[in-house]
Amino acid sequence: MIYDEAWRVMRHVALLERMQSQWKLSRGLGIANMMVIHRLSDLLTAGDADSRSRALAEGLLPDCSTRIVYRQEPDQLATAASLLGLTGVEAQAVGALAKGRGLWKVAGRSFITQHLLHPAERELFDTDARMHA
Structure with missing residues (x-):
């Protein structure tokens, strides 16, 4: 779902x-x-x-059991950290993530990942398409 x-x-x-x-x-x-x-x-x-x-x-x-967090704006960091139980290092990282990078928390372990899109996926899921038209 x-x-x-x-x-x-x-x-x-x-x-x-x-x-x-x-x-x-x-x-x-x-x-x-x-x-x-x-x-x-x-x-x-x-x-x-x-x-x-x-x-x-x-x-x-x-x-x-798996939480994926992309960059959060500075005014959102405290709430995100509180609700997700982020450490200070994790919260700082979430506030500075580049586009396509995310903090994955899986079964108590944390990873910074880069989300890669295949060109066909990019075409399907480009939510900025209207801004370019």
């Missing part, structure tokens, strides 16, 4: 409940889950601080 632009889904408690169920039961269902958000602070917009929506949204992170 791929939830692209997941900040939109997180507006609805029923969809967050479905996501939680899919995360918790993924092995039994034979699925993998992916949530794509622009900023970790998007999780904090799912509802008020003490709301069920917020608890569900924030609860998805501990159930993710």
Whole structure:
């Protein structure tokens, strides 16, 4: 299951409940889950601080065994570090990553990776295409 632009889904408690169920039961269902958000602070917009929506949204992170973080703006670093449990070195790295580089946290280990696109992929997934037209 791929939830692209997941900040939109997180507006609805029923969809967050479905996501939680899919995360918790993924092995039994034979699925993998992916949530794509622009900023970790998007999780904090799912509802008020003490709301069920917020608890569900924030609860998805501990159930993710692989976390991929691309460069975050300076005003987002503290929230990202807090929600992901980043070390100071990791947070500093996330704030300075070049385009296409990401911090991968896999089973407690961290790696800086370079995302490489095949030319055919670049054509399919160029989200800047409208700016060039």
